[in-house]
Amino acid sequence: MVLSAISTPGDNILLPDRGFPLYSTICCRNGVERRLYPIDLDNDGLIDLVQLEAKIDKKTKAILINNPSNPTGIVFPKWHLEAILRIAYKYKLAIIADEIYGDLTFNNMKFYPLATLSPKVPIICCAGISKQYLVPGWRLGWIILHNRYNALCEIKSGIISLAQQIMGPSSLIQGALPDILHNVPNLFFENIRNLLQTNSDMIFSRLIRVPGLKPLRPSGAMYMMVKFDPEMYGNESDFVEGLIREESLYTFSGSLFNAPNWLRLLLTFPEETTNEACDRIEMFCQRSRRIYNWHK
Incomplete structure (x- = not known):
């Protein structure tokens, strides 16, 4: 709704170039040009701010920032977010803040909502309960407009009109929202963070030792990106489809997020399942290296 209204x-x-593909789909549907700014997966998953600024012109309407990031699991530090805000302030641009993963952080990383930082610019925050509360099927989210300088008045009217066309979450779930937000115990979130931390540490420590694999250590969301060397394992389709065919192990292809030769792994499974998944990746890599190098 925000992308359509703005x-x-x-x-x-x-x-973001390494981002959720639905952003581009919506822009293309609306006849809006998508300008992709680089996310440097080989440099801690941060935004290339020089390239970001270079893509701005008179027809740029907003910068979309996804933090914590899907697919990388990177949580942007405060100084990085403030640098983004300075660029938006310089060009008088609004920011669409996709913060659906919000406080779902670990590795002692702190999440900073963009609207709490300076310099102050118009910000449209999109969030919900599906990720942090582990209820994606409930489809309950919200949009918060920080209407600084009265820059978002028309956009707010457009969002309201679009919201009346989409009948989404049930009234029962909406009625439960105050209790969900205020009465879920902190232990619930601590257990989630501990599981994500444990699985992240396990996968990273095991896959970093596999020749030709390079995991990117996440600090938020529920994903880990792993780079593989096509010189050792062949192309992306061979690798991803081989894991499915030979090990019954499903991963997301990095190309879905415009990150070829990367995989996205999920961190939410029980520890024993995650450990077995690492076993299967290691066995597949051992076989694939031998077979691929023999053919070469």
Whole structure:
């Protein structure tokens, strides 16, 4: 709804290049140019701010920032977010803050909502309960407009009109929201963070030792990106489909997020399942290296 309300055909929006593919789908559907700013997966998963600024012109309507990130699991530090805000302030741009993963952080990393930082710019925050509360099927989220300088008045009207066309979450779940937000014990979230931390540490420590694999250590969300060397394992399709066919192990292809030769792994399984998944990846890699190198 936000992407549709903030732009018209011929405009452009800056999107993360290593990001959730639905952003691009919505922009293309609306005739809006998607300008992808680089996420450097080989440099802690941070945004290339020089390239981000270089993509701004008079038709740029907003910068979309996804933090914590899907697919990388990176949580942007405070100084990095403030640098992004300075760019938005310089060009008088609004920011769409996709913060659906919010406080779902670990590795002692702190999440900073963009709207709490300076310099102050118009910010549209999108969030919900599906990730942090582990209830994706409930489809309950919200949009918060920080209407600084009254820059978002027309956009707010557009979002309200679009919201009336989409009948989403049931009234029962909406009625339960105050209790969900205020009465879920902290132990619930601590258990989730501990599981994510444990699985992240396990996968990283095991896969970093596998020749040709390079995991990117996450600090938030529920994913880990792993780079593989096509010189050792062949192309991405061979690798991903081989894991499915030979090990019954499903991963997301990095190309889905515009990150070829990377995989996205999920961190939410029980520890024993995650450990077995690492076993299967290691066995597959051992076989694949031998077979691929023999053919070469």
